[in-house]
Amino acid sequence: MIIAANLKTNLTREKTDKYINEVENFLNQHGISQEVLVFPALSSLNLHVGKVTVGAQNAYPAQNGAFTGEIGNEQLEEFNIKTILIGHSERRHVIGETQAEVVKKFNFYKELGFKIVYCIGESLQIREAGDKVMMNYLSSQFEGIDLEYENLILAYEPVWAIGTGLTPTLEDIESLHLKLKEQCKAPLLYGGSVKVSNAEEVLALNGVDGVLVGGASLNSDDFCTMVKYAQNIENNK
Secondary structure (H helix, E strand, O other): OEEEEEOOOOOOHHHHHHHHHHHHHHHHHOOOOOEEEEEOOHHHOOOOOOOOEEOEOOOOOOOOOOOOOOOOHHHHHHOOOOEEEEOOHHHHHHHOOOHHHHHHHHHHHHHOOOEEEEEEOOOHHHHHOOHHHHHHHHHHOOOOOOOOOOOEEEEEOOHHHOOOOOOOOHHHHHHHHHHHHHHOOOOEEEEOOOOHHHHHHHHOOOOOOEEEEOHHHOOHHHHHHHHHHHHHHHHOO
């Protein structure tokens, strides 16, 4: 399974280094074989060698250049980063990234061989419009994306559940993941108010290959507990 922490705009570089080292020590002490990804704030990126894979939450589709406020691949290369989060709902709905901009980023970092965690999701308004509208909306976020890319990981995050404490039912999560897997065979993570209290049940669902955890990942002990859940489920298969 894949367990990913999106730290968003939280933690200083010092605190992030401490966090990653705590997770790394946990993985080694408990013989964890699951894939663990951590996406720090861009100012907190640092070189890390170990079981934890450090990725970028965002980057501009360029090696470098006159792109004020952005970072490019040149900055990622300094920290040997080859994993990136693309299409997160906060980038789409808060920052205003269009599908065309998301596709441009995807294609640029695909050409560089990055592991791409590609996010899709729907608003509450779309969900309440019915299954057909919702699936069409989710499918539209696949437009221009190479779903056969070997280093692709999908993450489904219902926008209305991110940071709200609300989650779809377990039955809804499983059903939707199985439908999405008919369109793309890449590993599929669930995100959206994932926390210690529900992660074990979510990870056990058919069609769920891991989780992308936001605010609940900021506590390293909680995040490590979720990693342990995934390991136990894999061991018991």
